[in-house]
Amino acid sequence: MKLVKFEEVLDFDSVLNQCVDLLELEKVICIPTDTCYGLSCVFDSGKAKEQIANFKRTSKDKPLTMIVSSVQMLYKYCEVSSLAAQLIEEYWPGPLTLILPSKFSDECIGVRLPDHSFLQSLVAKLNKPIVSTSANFTGQKEAYSVEELNQQFKGNLQDLDFILDNGILDFNRPSTVLKIVGEKLELIREGDAWSSISQRF
Numbered sequence: 001m002k003l004v005k006f007e008e009v010l011d012f013d014s015v016l017n018q019c020v021d022l023l024e025l026e027k028v029i030c031i032p033t034d035t036c037y038g039l040s041c042v043f044d045s046g047k048a049k050e051q052i053a054n055f056k057r058t059s060k061d062k063p064l065t066m067i068v069s070s071v072q073m074l075y076k077y078c079e080v081s082s083l084a085a086q087l088i089e090e091y092w093p094g095p096l097t098l099i100l101p102s103k104f105s106d107e108c109i110g111v112r113l114p115d116h117s118f119l120q121s122l123v124a125k126l127n128k129p130i131v132s133t134s135a136n137f138t139g140q141k142e143a144y145s146v147e148e149l150n151q152q153f154k155g156n157l158q159d160l161d162f163i164l165d166n167g168i169l170d171f172n173r174p175s176t177v178l179k180i181v182g183e184k185l186e187l188i189r190e191g192d193a194w195s196s197i198s199q200r201f
Contacts, residue, residue, distance in 0.1 A: 001158050003146070006032075006166040016118075019162065020126050027161035028052055030135050030149070034116040035095055035172045035192075036142035037149060039160075040067070043129040052131075055159050058138040064131035065097055065110040065175075069123035074111055077103055077129065084180045087201065088113075093120070095175035095192035112175060118164075134174070144169045 002018075009015050022029055026045040030037055039055065041048030043066050053060040068074045071088060078100040080088070087098060093115040099108045112132075114120065123130055134142045136152055143149045145168045149157065157163065176197065177189040185201060187194070 001160050001163065003163045003165055006164060015164065016121055016125055019122055019164070022162050023122075023126055023130060028055070028159075029162040029164070030157075030160050031118070031122075031164045032116075032166040032169055033119055033132065034093075034114045035134075035174055036144055036169060037135040037146070038132040039135045040130045040132045042126070043131045049131065051159065052133060056133065056136070056138050062138075063110060064133050065112050066129045067119060067123055067132045068111060068113050068129050069120045071113070073123070073129065074100075074113070078109055078111060079103060081180060081182050083183045083185060083201070087178070087180070087197070090200070091193050091197065095172065096197070097175045097177045097189075099177065099179040099188065101181065108179065108181075110177065142174065144171060 004015060019029055023042050026042060026048045028039055028041050028048050028051050030039055039052050041052060049064060050060050053062065074080065080100060084098055084100055087096065092113040097110050097112045099110045102109050135149055136143050140152055143152060146163060146165045172192060174189065174191045176191040176194040179186040179188055
């Protein structure tokens with residue numbers, strides 16, 4: 001496991017390239033997001049997704065959120081209704097996850113465009129989506145620092161291939177999760193942005 005402190009990074013592109021290289025090798029990385037520390041891998045790696053599930057002690061069938069770097073990337077993978085497009089225009093990038101019909105199966109996919117420059121740059125450089133989930137045991141509190149990660153996992157972080165330590169993150173609630181099928185909206189999880197969305201939609 002390699003740990004890099006963001007405050008000590010002199011070459012941003014070098015760290016970005018390290019993360020891209022690891023993701024292309026189907027490795028799991030732990031990186032800061034606009035909500036909390038998250039675990040990520042390429043979206044189409046079953047092996048890496050299974051590693052994330054084992055790390056979180058959760059079901060391997062539990063869906064993970066897809067992270068895109070742009071709305072254009074989203075349109076490659078999901079069907080986007082006019083309601084979804086309105087929400088995207090108003091609340092992306094930001095803490096809003098939309099569950100949308102996949103273009104490649106009968107299933108739906110949770111997708112988000114984070115308000116986080118490193119994540120956006122990472123996915124753009126990789127040129128395909130990643131998946132992300134909070135770096136914690138299922139049912140436990142989200143981690144806002146690497147110290148909290150160590151406490152929760154009792155220092156047992158060797159199953160991770162890479163950790164980018166950006167210190168203590170600002171406390172932000174998890175993203176609001178909405179399922180959109182056609183023009184119907186269903187609240188799956190209330191989080192940041194929901195008070196505004198509920199008044200407008």
